[in-house]
Structure formats: structure tokens, C-alpha cells
Amino acid sequence: xxxxxxxxxxxxxxxxxxxxxxxxxxxxxxxxxxxxxxxxxxxxxxxxxxxxxxxxxxxxxxxxxxxxxxxxxxxxxxxxxxxxxxxxxxxxxxxxxxxxxxxxxxxxxxxxxxxxxxxxxxxxxxxxxxxxxxxxxxxxxxxxxxxxxxxxxxxxxxxxxxxxxxxxxxxxxxxxxxxxxxxxxxxxxxxxxxxxxxxxxxxxxxxxxxxxxxxxxxxxxxxxxxxxxxxxxxxxxxxxxxxxxxxxxxxxxxxxxxxxxxxxxxxxxxxxxxxxxxxxxxxxxxxxxxxxxxxxxxxxxxxxxxxxxxxxxxxxxxxxxxxxxxxxxxxxxxxxxxxxxxxxxxxxxxxxxxxxxxxxxxxxxxxxxxxxxxxxxxxxxxxxxxxxxxxxxxxxxxxxxxxxxxxxxxxxxxxxxxxxxxxxxxxxxxxxxxxxxxxxxxxxxxxxxxxxxxxxxxxxxxxxxxxxxxxxxxxxxxxxxxxxxxxxxxxxxxxxxxxxxxxxxxxxxxxxxxxxxxxxxxxxxxxxxxxxxxxx
Numbered sequence: 194x195x196x197x198x199x200x201x202x203x204x205x206x207x208x209x210x211x212x213x214x215x216x217x218x219x220x221x222x223x224x225x226x227x228x229x230x231x232x233x234x235x236x237x238x239x240x241x242x243x244x245x246x247x248x249x250x251x252x253x254x255x256x257x258x259x260x261x262x263x264x265x266x267x268x269x270x271x272x273x274x275x276x277x278x279x280x281x282x283x284x285x286x287x288x289x290x291x292x293x294x295x296x297x298x299x300x301x302x303x304x305x306x307x308x309x310x311x312x313x314x315x316x317x318x319x320x321x322x323x324x325x326x327x328x329x330x331x332x333x334x335x336x337x338x339x340x341x342x343x344x345x346x347x348x349x350x351x352x353x354x355x356x357x358x359x360x361x362x363x364x365x366x367x368x369x370x371x372x373x374x375x376x377x378x379x380x381x382x383x384x385x386x387x388x389x390x391x392x393x394x395x396x397x398x399x400x401x402x403x404x405x406x407x408x409x410x411x412x413x414x415x416x417x418x419x420x421x422x423x424x425x426x427x428x429x430x431x432x433x434x435x436x437x438x439x440x441x442x443x444x445x446x447x448x449x450x451x452x453x454x455x456x457x458x459x460x461x462x463x464x465x466x467x468x469x470x471x472x473x474x475x476x477x478x479x480x481x482x483x484x485x486x487x488x489x490x491x492x493x494x495x496x497x498x499x500x501x502x503x504x505x506x507x508x509x510x511x512x513x514x515x516x517x518x519x520x521x522x523x524x525x526x527x528x529x530x531x532x533x534x535x536x537x538x539x540x541x542x543x544x545x546x547x548x549x550x551x552x553x554x555x556x557x558x559x560x561x562x563x564x565x566x567x568x569x570x571x572x573x574x575x576x577x578x579x580x581x582x583x584x585x586x587x588x589x590x591x592x593x594x595x596x597x598x599x600x601x602x603x604x605x606x607x608x609x610x611x612x613x614x615x616x617x618x619x620x621x622x623x624x625x626x627x628x629x630x631x632x633x634x635x636x637x638x639x640x641x642x643x644x645x646x647x648x649x650x651x652x653x654x655x656x657x658x659x660x661x662x663x664x665x666x667x668x669x670x671x672x673x674x675x676x677x678x679x680x681x682x683x684x685x686x687x688x689x690x691x692x693x694x695x696x697x698x699x700x701x702x703x704x705x706x707x708x709x710x711x712x713x714x715x716x717x718x719x720x721x722x723x724x725x726x727x728x729x
Contacts, residue, residue: 238704297412469524662705
């Protein structure tokens, strides 16, 4: 290319940039309009509703899966001349898709590296796993030559295929939700067996096929070394400073009454659904963003707890690094049930606890004028840190928030009693020159009075039954709660529906919010979802 062409290309590029800059507002409006249309007709509506075995499937999700599958089919079939060539290409393509499965020890770590939500990382993991299974099946079915199972390479291929099939079968919700702890360790064990079998199956005469394994495993080793080093430093393994400890508190179980063979009955109740509070004293200060989680490793809790680490969302929030973390945990089967049993005798227990994290994305909410935080049961733990952050931004005039409404749907008032300190702290933070912006609405079937106000300044209300979310959203969008100067033209700000709810409620909220997408309303889900954190 001569100098004149170089000059002409540069000159044209500068003019193009100036034109784009001139029409940037119009282009942004066009992009926003397209985003609303895509969300309204592809992202929010379900093509297939939620079922016990599968779903829900959105149109956008199906399009992504079809595009992913079509791309792999094109790569296999393009300019192919024989079944043998297609078989080899399917096998190599399976190795390429498999790389994403072994790049990180956990999907949450990969999500942080790629800057995406945990749900998106899990979707990629599932899609890559299913595609690898489909390609391995294609690779096996298109083999034309005779195979001898006694040969080492063929034997390990069979072992790898069986282990992959076991992994796929065990991922069905009806299995892994019932025996999560067993599923998790089995999943990891068969993944290691599958990787080793594929390595033995590949030809050792050439480095290239095995390179598809060496690259992700090398990345896995680097990430693991970094995580281990960070873990050792954060928990003071390399210094004489005190190690972190976790104090678990809960309601003590009343001892049986003397002479009552059945006892008080309290100790016979199922622990599932109870609330425990965990206070973690850190070895070093740690910065935690709103909505982020930590993994706790507490090896002294039970005989098998040294093999497990468990994710918990952090309810405490501070603009600075924290030295203590507060956790609000609903008791499930397994580890949290053991914690509850250990602490229920006296009401508290203390254990050595090692912290990993933080994990997850902390979403920026500074651009929203109205935020409606919707939580169900223990989902309150996922939205509380965001509420604290928004109140802080309001008090320090660093955000646009002018209206904050918490809608909490609970089964019983017992959980409200347990969360009362959290709610009181939020109400205390809402105190800038008495210009209150925070309101709490609690809905429960066990309440007797409808619309009863409690607390100071009438900012908290208790209602009987289920909330009418369509009415709540329409009222917030109508801008009835924000005072504006009548003579001054002021644009209405954006509204966010922040959710930490069950699957059923999330599906309903998506159908409600979909009607208001054209009115500057968006819906954001936190990484913590009550019905899906089975590990607890």
C-alpha cells in the first residue's frame, strides 16, 4: 500500500469517527430500542414453561442453543468427503468444546474471570457439556473401521464414554437436587476419569491432539495455584496472625420437660427452613461487593466437612474492606443442618472457618431512580447488601436513587423476627434530613392484619396474602412516590426490579416486568437464588 492509500484510509477513518460521534445519541437510542424489543419478545417470554424435568426455555435461550449446534454441524460437515473424516473431525471438535469444562475449578471462578454472572457461566458449562456429549456420540457412531475393545486406546474410549454418560444422567434436577453433596463429588470424580480416559485414548505419537487437553489443564493449574495462594494469604496460613473463626447463632432448642416422654416436641421438628446467623471474623480485611458470595471451609464441624466448602451470600456491606462478615442462612439438608444441630443446644457455637472469595458480580445500581427489591423467604439475604449500598449512595449524594421499596414474601413471621435486626439497620440508614425514601412491605399468609404499619414513621407494613406485583410495579412506574417541582421539566428516571426469589416467583415477575419494558423498567436477578442454593 502506497502513502496516498494510507493517507486516504486514515482520512476516511477520521471522517467516519466524526460522523459516528455526531450521531451517537441517535445510535444509542436505536440500540436501546432494539434491546427492549429483544428483551420483550425473546429474553423474557418462555417458549416452554418450567417443569420438573426440564425448563424453562426462553426464545433467546433456544436461539442460542440452535446457533451453537448449527455452528458445530457446519464445522463437521463443511467439505467433508467420508464418514471417517467426519468422525475424526467430530472427535477433535469435542476436544475443543471440552476445554471450557476444565479451565477453572468451579463455574463461579470462571464467571469472575470472564466478568459474567454465575447463571451465565453455568449455562455455558451445561451447553458445552451437552455439546461434548453429542459430538462424542457422533464420533462413535461414524467410525467405519472395526474396533477391538481389548486394545488400550479403545478400552479407554469406552471408559470415557461411559463416564460422560454418567455425568449427563446425574445432572437431571430430580437427581442432583435430592442428593446434591453426593452428586457434586460424583460429578467431579467422573470428570477426572473422563479427562484421563480421553488423554489415554488420544494418540501419543503426535502432540497436537493432546494439546486440546494440555491448554485447559495448564490454565486450570495456573488458576488453582493463584486461588490456593490467595486462600493461604487471606486465612493467615503463612503468618502468626489469628485464623478466621465463625460464630453460629440460632434459637436454642428447649430441653424436654421432665416426665414428658415425648419431650417438648420442639427437638423433634425438622430443622429445614430454620434460620442460623453466621458471623465470620476474618484474618485479614476483605473487600466484599453487594451481592457477592464467599465459600466457607469449616473442617471441624463434622467428620466429612473437611472435604466440603459451601457458598454463602454476605449480608453485611461497607464501602471499605470488612473485618467481620454477617451471613443470614436458611437451613437446608446437609452442612447447614449440621451447623444448626451443633449450635441449637446452647444457641451458639464457634468453629475455625477458612474463607475463599469473594465470588460473583456486584451489579452497579447508581443509574436507577427507583428500585423495587423483591425477595422471597431467605432471599432477603441477597438484596439486603444492595439496599445498604443504595441508602449509602443516597446519603452521600453519589447516586440517583430517590425511591427504594422492599417487597418481601415470607411463609411465616418467624423469619421476619429473625431478620428484624437487618431491617432495623436499613431503616436507621434511611435518615438524610428526614427525607425518607425507604419502604418495607412484608406479605405472609400467617399475618392477620392487612396493611398494618409497624416501626417508626410508618415505613414498614405487614400484609396478609400474596402481593399483587402488577399493581406494585404499575404504581412505582407511575412515579407517585417521588416529589418533583411542578414548574420544572424533569425527566422520569429508570426503574429497576431487583429480585432474589424462588423459581416460581421469578417466572411470574418476568411476565409482569415484560409489560413495562418500554417505560424504562428493567429486571435484574442477583446471583443468590433461594430455591437453587442446594449446597446449603
